[in-house]
Amino acid sequence: MPHLHLEYTANLPELDTDKALLRLNHTLVASGQFGAEFDIKSRAVKVESFRVGTAMNPRGFVAVRLALLSGRSPQIKKQLSENLLAVLQELGPWPADIQVQLSVELLDIDRESYSKVAIGQ
DSSP: OOEEEEEEETTOTTOOHHHHHHHHHHHHHHTTOSSOGGGOEEEEEEESSOOOSSOOSOEEEEEEEEEEESOOOHHHHHHHHHHHHHHHHHTOOOOTTSEEEEEEEEEEEOTTTOOOOOOOO
């Protein structure tokens, strides 16, 4: 735990997702909210088919969804969200001809029903 999902639109080809995931993971480790760096699972998914609003001008997005075990205070979740958003902003520069929206969403996973096992080294 946690699981970090990064979705980004295909019209942002300069986005270095490996760098982005590593920086986001480092931010989570630095928060002190998670037991071990090994617990953080992140992935990036390029969205080929998308629409932002109704206008025809070029738009795109980078959206982070962080799912974590329930029980953290609203203040801790707000701080995590703001720190992750700051990382997204630093990933630029963004294309000048595309309006890009950056967002972070935190979701609670029910602690009682979550199961996990680590196999191997």
